[in-house]
Amino acid sequence: MTSLSGKVAIVTGAASGIGLAIAQDLAAQGVKVTLSDVDVERGKAATSELAGARFQAADMSSAQDVQALVESTRQAEGPVDILVNNAGIQHVAPIVEFPEEKWRQIIEIMLTAPFLLTQAVLPDMYERRWGRIINIASVHSVRASAFKSAYVTAKHGLLGLTRVTALEAAEYGVTCNAICPSYVRTPLVEKQIASQAKVHGIPESEVVEKIMVTEGAIKRLLEPAEVAQLATFLCSDAASAITGSAQMIDCGWTAH
Numbered sequence: 001m002t003s004l005s006g007k008v009a010i011v012t013g014a015a016s017g018i019g020l021a022i023a024q025d026l027a028a029q030g031v032k033v034t035l036s037d038v039d040v041e042r043g044k045a046a047t048s049e050l051a052g053a054r055f056q057a058a059d060m061s062s063a064q065d066v067q068a069l070v071e072s073t074r075q076a077e078g079p080v081d082i083l084v085n086n087a088g089i090q091h092v093a094p095i096v097e098f099p100e101e102k103w104r105q106i107i108e109i110m111l112t113a114p115f116l117l118t119q120a121v122l123p124d125m126y127e128r129r130w131g132r133i134i135n136i137a138s139v140h141s142v143r144a145s146a147f148k149s150a151y152v153t154a155k156h157g158l159l160g161l162t163r164v165t166a167l168e169a170a171e172y173g174v175t176c177n178a179i180c181p182s183y184v185r186t187p188l189v190e191k192q193i194a195s196q197a198k199v200h201g202i203p204e205s206e207v208v209e210k211i212m213v214t215e216g217a218i219k220r221l222l223e224p225a226e227v228a229q230l231a232t233f234l235c236s237d238a239a240s241a242i243t244g245s246a247q248m249i250d251c252g253w254t255a256h
């Protein structure tokens with residue numbers, strides 16, 4: 001793999017789970033990573049353990065924070081080479097009861113912020129003729145689940161954004177890809193496991209076994225590091241011909 005050392009990256013939602021694992025993996029390659037999160041305490045703690053990393057608090061539902069994130073990174077480290085759109089939340093409710101406010105928040109964090117960040121980093125990438133944009137999508141970018149209307153819609157939309165970005169950016173040496181994981185063992189999923197266990201009155205281990213891994217050919221949750229390694233590969237020059245793709249890392253879920 002050609003070295004990524006010295007490249008400048010932004011990872012959103014990097015205080016926890018998949019975002020943190022990606023920040024760790026990129027930092028281990030010598031990338032200068034700006035970890036960004038709305039959770040300042042956890043974000044700062046995570047950043048303090050990574051060589052060459054900095055933390056920038058930013059709420060992805062605020063267009064101002066999104067702009068400030070790119071500007072401050074540019075000033076501190078230089079133009080952004082790698083953007084990882086990862087921040088995300090979940091809300092589970094039937095459409096008839098789904099709060100409009102939650103719908104708007106999910107679309108803003110998981111679809112509008114990736115658009116605005118992409119818009120903000122592309123001019124420098126175009127000028128420098130190199131860039132990598134990784135959108136953390138989901139199996140829910142190509143499959144639906146009941147009661148997750150905003151999440152599924154945002155993730156389907158993120159795949160559309162990925163493809164359009166790939167088409168527009170290709171001539172400038174910039175690639176854009178989506179990573180589509182099945183369930184990954186992160187705090188977001190731990191919360192879902194706990195709430196499902198309550199709803200169904202079953203132990204948490206049964207939620208994993210009987211609800212979460214049933215669709216996959218490989219019957220297990222993913223680990224955040226597995227997703228991170230794929231992200232790092234997509235950033236490398238070895239992946240320079242991969243763009244506009246939906247990289248399924250889903251234990252065979254969508255092979256059905």
Ligand code: NAD
Nearest residue numbers: 013015016017018038059060086087088138183184186188
């Ligand atoms: P997580 O909850 O562990 O981490 C998400 C991070 O995003 C947290 O640190 C949180 O503070 C941050 N965040 C939340 N709202 C934010 C906001 N408004 N602004 C900035 N940061 C914010 O979740 P995770 O499981 O690591 O999920 C990361 C991404 O991966 C999400 O986009 C999620 O949809 C996607 N994903 C997760 C799974 C899974 O099974 N865990 C599967 C497929 C896709």
